Amino acid sequence: xxxxxxxxxxxWDSPDKIKMTQKFLSEMLLHVNPQSSWKALELGAGTGLxxxxxxxxxxxxxxxxTSESMLEVLKQKLxxxxxVDVIHGEVFNYKQQDIDFVFSAMAFxxxxxxxxxxxxxxxxxxxxxxIVVGDLVTEDGSYHHFDPVPYCGFDTDIxxxxxxxAGFDVKSVKIYNVxxxxxxxxxxxxxxxxxxxxxx
Ligand SMILES: C[S@@+](CC[C@H](N)C(=O)[O-])C[C@H]1O[C@@H](n2cnc3c(N)ncnc32)[C@H](O)[C@@H]1O
Numbered sequence: 001x002x003x004x005x006x007x008x009x010x011x012w013d014s015p016d017k018i019k020m021t022q023k024f025l026s027e028m029l030l031h032v033n034p035q036s037s038w039k040a041l042e043l044g045a046g047t048g049l050x051x052x053x054x055x056x057x058x059x060x061x062x063x064x065x066t067s068e069s070m071l072e073v074l075k076q077k078l079x080x081x082x083x084v085d086v087i088h089g090e091v092f093n094y095k096q097q098d099i100d101f102v103f104s105a106m107a108f109x110x111x112x113x114x115x116x117x118x119x120x121x122x123x124x125x126x127x128x129x130x131i132v133v134g135d136l137v138t139e140d141g142s143y144h145h146f147d148p149v150p151y152c153g154f155d156t157d158i159x160x161x162x163x164x165x166a167g168f169d170v171k172s173v174k175i176y177n178v179x180x181x182x183x184x185x186x187x188x189x190x191x192x193x194x195x196x197x198x199x200x
Contacts, residue, residue, distance in 0.1 A: 001066055001089065004110075004147065005046075009069035012047045020177070021049040024105045024134045024194070027176040031196050032130045034058050038100035041124070043091050043117075044107020047073040048084070051103075055083050058101065064091045065107075092120055099124050102131040106192075109135055109144075109151040114159070118166035122199060129199040131168060133159075137175065137191040156193050168197035 005012070034040065034057040042051040045063035047070050055061050064087045065071050071088055078084055087093055102121055111117050121131060136143060136153035143153070160170045177192040 001068075003067045003069055005067040006069045009047065009067065009073050012070065012073060013049060018049060020179070020192075021105060023177045024192075025050055025053055027174075027194050028103060028132050028134070028196075031172065032101065032132060034101060039098055040101040040103065041091075041094065041099045043102060043104040043121075044110060045074065045086075046070045046107075048077055050105050051084070052077060054103070059083065060085065062087060062094060062099070064089070064094065066090060091117060091124075094124055097124055098126065100126055100129050102129065104132070105134045106136070108133055109149050109153060112150055114151065114154075115162050115166070118162055118168070122167040125199040127199055131163075131197045131199065132194065134176065134192055134194045137193050139190050142188060143190050153190075154193070156195060159195060163195065163197050167200050169200055170195065170197045172196045 034054060036059060038058040039060045040054055040058045041062040041064065043064050045051045045065045048063060051061050051063050060083050062085045066089060068088055071086055102125060108114060138153040138155050141152045156173045160173060163170050173193055173195045175191045176194045179190040181188050
């Protein structure tokens with residue numbers, strides 16, 4: 001399995017990334033009220049910047065990621081009585097149908113096949129489960145200029161239709177943050193959307 005985050009993992013928890021994940025978390029918690037009985041799953045958990053803040057609110061967080069190096073940083077933060085289960089690999093390896101809440105921050109554009117992933121998420125979630133995805137709106141490819149990814153962001157209308165096709169009811173889609181990058185030549189704004197849906 002390719003690990004594209006080897007050179008980034010140890011420096012991942014930078015003030016910028018922490019700020020970005022805080023924005024995701026505050027927006028998500030305006031709409032979803034995690035319950036202490038819930039089993040949550042984070043897709044593309046990375047070093048746990050989001051998931052470790054959800055952990056105290058629920059009974060379990062399954063943190064899934066394909067990068068061993070990112071998960072190594074995460075594991076160093078876990079306590080012996082942690083409510084986190086770590087899965088190194090694709091979410092397809094998780095097969096129980098017991099998830100109440102799926103969340104994912106800035107990982108969807110890395111997935112090889114979003115439609116296939118959504119169909120799988122529908123099979124591991126309980127009816128009524130929440131799913132929250134935060135990612136980039138369609139961009140010109142410059143966000144990952146040196147490290148191309150499967151999706152240069154998402155057209156949220158198309159993504160919403162894919163959620164519906166997979167068996168989710170899309171509750172809301174909104175732009176919750178804008179990332180600004182400046183070079184000598186130009187300033188580029190990258191919008192981040194949050195899509196919130198419920199499993200039918
Ligand atoms: C941009 S990072 C975001 C990490 C974390 N969610 C955060 O906001 O700090 C994307 C993460 O998705 C993971 N990832 C990439 N492809 C994946 C896949 N197919 N399944 C699960 N995780 C994946 C990467 O290894 C990486 O940790």
